[in-house]
Amino acid sequence: MNVYDSERMGDLAAGAGYGEAARAEDADLIVLNTCHIRERASEKIFSELGKLRALKEERARSGRRTTLVVAGCVAQAEGAEILRRQPAVDIVVGPQSYHRLPELLREARVRPGVVDTDFPPEDKFSYLPAAPPDAIRRRGVSAFVTVQEGCDKFCSFCVVPYTRGAEASRPLRAVLDEIAHLAQAGVREVTLIGQNVNAYHGTDGEGRRAGLAGLIRAAASVPGIARVRYTTSHPADMSDDLIEAHRDAPALAPYLHLPVQSGSDHVLRSMNRRHTAAGYLDIVARVRAARPDIALSSDFIVGYPGETGADFDETLALVRTVGFASAYAFKYSPRPGTPAADMPAQIDAATKERRLAALQALIEDQRQAFNRASVGRRLEVLFEKPGKREGQIAGRSPYMQAVFAEGPASLIGALEQVEIVAAEAHSLRGRVVAPAS
Ligand code: SAM
Numbered sequence: 001m002n003v004y005d006s007e008r009m010g011d012l013a014a015g016a017g018y019g020e021a022a023r024a025e026d027a028d029l030i031v032l033n034t035c036h037i038r039e040r041a042s043e044k045i046f047s048e049l050g051k052l053r054a055l056k057e058e059r060a061r062s063g064r065r066t067t068l069v070v071a072g073c074v075a076q077a078e079g080a081e082i083l084r085r086q087p088a089v090d091i092v093v094g095p096q097s098y099h100r101l102p103e104l105l106r107e108a109r110v111r112p113g114v115v116d117t118d119f120p121p122e123d124k125f126s127y128l129p130a131a132p133p134d135a136i137r138r139r140g141v142s143a144f145v146t147v148q149e150g151c152d153k154f155c156s157f158c159v160v161p162y163t164r165g166a167e168a169s170r171p172l173r174a175v176l177d178e179i180a181h182l183a184q185a186g187v188r189e190v191t192l193i194g195q196n197v198n199a200y201h202g203t204d205g206e207g208r209r210a211g212l213a214g215l216i217r218a219a220a221s222v223p224g225i226a227r228v229r230y231t232t233s234h235p236a237d238m239s240d241d242l243i244e245a246h247r248d249a250p251a252l253a254p255y256l257h258l259p260v261q262s263g264s265d266h267v268l269r270s271m272n273r274r275h276t277a278a279g280y281l282d283i284v285a286r287v288r289a290a291r292p293d294i295a296l297s298s299d300f301i302v303g304y305p306g307e308t309g310a311d312f313d314e315t316l317a318l319v320r321t322v323g324f325a326s327a328y329a330f331k332y333s334p335r336p337g338t339p340a341a342d343m344p345a346q347i348d349a350a351t352k353e354r355r356l357a358a359l360q361a362l363i364e365d366q367r368q369a370f371n372r373a374s375v376g377r378r379l380e381v382l383f384e385k386p387g388k389r390e391g392q393i394a395g396r397s398p399y400m401q402a403v404f405a406e407g408p409a410s411l412i413g414a415l416e417q418v419e420i421v422a423a424e425a426h427s428l429r430g431r432v433v434a435p436a437s
């Protein structure tokens, strides 16, 4: 979502007369779009700001002005505190008010140190300019489209409901117009994004409600769009019609990122996750019945307050039962203002570290096994960019695996049948079968 927001802020800056600079040293405007989800992400911002302050001073010595903006969820959570810790910052703007960036830039020119962390009544999306076609082409043939923001789930460990606000969906028409605009500039794949994307509930032109499945089907029918993905989903919102779409919407990629966080019901209850381990396995079984080859991915938190060795073993057991194509594991990071941060029985750093290593090793084994099983198969690859080596092109399989092949740059943007010949450390190597040109 931050990638998407950064692009939209880029579009706003372009409208205000800015072009893209190749290096920070050449930039008159620097926006740090920040993440508050874990402590380390948050703290990185302040060390980065220290470096940017030096850069700003250096540029000032040669008479160049630099405007420094902190956007995103750290901006939302810390507000004016950012100006106190780093006075070189000119603007602090939260994720719900960045559509005001052009006027904030004008204001900061007169009076640096502007803070806007409102949740304004207007819908920011209707104030965002459409991306210029050359910017869309530069960003590539696969694009993100935010369809839903915020979250009402209030998992005990998570800051999202506080930084991104209440759950809200964009109207179906607005999303489809944006996708059509992207497709006209060459986009072939869209990933519909939201903190809780399967809670999507837009309305169509006649005021009827449309869920994520309806939106996926409509997005797939936009001329030029060949593939649709969505992320991130919550198990409690995994509706029957969304599962059905995995059976019968051919453009919907067979890949599902469905965070479970833990395999222990005791931990899941304390996390306020609203699902059990068995409930999660039941969803996995239903999704696999609809689409047997689906690649599954998830998020896990280890060392959540009160997590015992037995709880953690249940997480490992769940991973073994499901068999993931990929997954992300994080050490629990206490976030100020969330209920879990004040819970007793916080887990020590060494235990968190040990559990993280064990879980990541298991996930890595499963990822490699999944990739090895692709060798010898033909997969449809959407080529997205030149590869690292001369004459190579790179893309993604339907299952989100990175695939490299020898081929002409003219295949970028094309969906091609690729025979997978080897599984390397982080990608697959393939051979394009009868390229179109
Ligand atoms: N909405 C998604 C869901 O329902 O799981 C995830 C959103 S969150 C931005 C992405 C992931 O960050 C979560 O799935 C969780 O695993 C992780 N996360 C969130 N808060 C965390 C915390 N306090 N410590 C460690 N990991 C955290």
Ligand code: SF4
Pocket (backbone or CB within 6 Å): 151, 152, 153, 154, 155, 158, 159, 160, 161, 195, 196, 234
């Ligand atoms: Fe955070 Fe996801 Fe839980 Fe919402 S559902 S509170 S975004 S982890």
